[in-house]
Amino acid sequence: MWSYTLLFGLHVFTLAATVSGERSVTAKLHHPATLTCDWKCPGSLKWTLFDKPGNVLARCDQTSCRSEEGFNISHDQYLKGNPHLTITAADYSTRGLYTCQCDGTDVCDVRLVTETQVLSREITPGEPIDVYLPLTDRVEVSFTATDAAQPSDLQICTVNNEKIWCSPDYKERASRINTLQIKEGHVSDSGNYTVRDVENEETLTIVKVHVRGKRV
Template identity: 45%
Template sequence: MLLFLCVNPSFRSESAVPSVKVNLHDSATLPCSERCSGLVRWTVFHKSTDALAECDQTSCRSVKEGYQMIHDQYLKGNLSLIITDADFTKRGWYTCDCDGKDLCDVKLQINPLSSSVQIKAGENLILDLDVSDPVEVIYNSTGAANRPSGHICTVDGHSLQCKSDYTQRASLTAVVKLRGVTPSDSGVYTIRDTINKEVIHVYTVTVQDDQQSLDSDLSSDVPVWKLVLSNFALVAGLAALLTELWWC
């Protein structure tokens, strides 16, 4: 028995597609080195009629603002696409074709954002979502925090679904707000895109209890002149003690 398997030639497995990672709002260059004497176009994957930039033997054109190709490079076989301001909306797969024939597929990724947050017990923890795509909030405990690690919330559009421990405390506007945090909420909160499985933002959160906050405030409120006077008194006392020992 013969088994025939039909494969779509346009299919690309994700592991086979090269990726470019840049920081938020940096420029990104999606590489493609091929020869083409005809029309070269870059499009978003699966949107072959929606051109971003294109080149032919006479010139290059930016069809959409923020995307460009260099004509001198095109003539040398460098068909790379330049994205001048890479933000989260530009993440995804891009395709370069020559007269409709697929040449290169490249995936653009944005490096995760990283924030350190220090707040006092009882305050609200604010987690920016940064993207409109569905995301999940993942919590990992650190230090003395005794909450279980793992998935705590899912955001899809205007819908917020959280585990029972967080349902009454979490709310959604343009951000996820966790009300009335305690030291046990300290840890690492990860915002991850559930469609692309990409980490968007990592928050390292430290929640101080009342005593820690008081000690910190007291140490920070001591005027410099009091510290100088205290040190002066210490030196004077030490000098007097040495003098008394000398005469003895």
């Protein structure tokens, strides 16, 4: 259903209550994530995405449970009052707010987010700097220099599918292939490059770059 090429670490997820009353699950890419709901439903239960209520991902009744590809729900747990929904391989396309309903009434809202990926790279002066873009649907790339004398949180570029807009200092240096590539890296380019998903307000990737300089 969905595919991706990077695997990071062992499966972990965290569960916390948000201010709005939603729960939030943070999952590693391509690993299972379980959206918990503690509600004993005597009738018909279903899980949907909040913004796609007509697309039922899983449903249960007193006789059985059924789920779409990429999702699992246990009938035994449903009968016990734990109708948890498991996403078998979380990725960027499965992010969002999920809603569990019992007989048409919302009983649980759980938001799935992905864990920020932290990458490191060391280059020599003159080499290009490649900033990995997990996706290109409305992402912003910002730069925080290692050198305290350099500006912090400098906006570099905004990428939206095939279009790219960059600040004047990076307009001639930056281009997009499968990454955001900055030509001719130099020591002052050492620092953290943060890729942020504008639509979902999530930090996707932080690329830590060290450009080797000459020893004094």
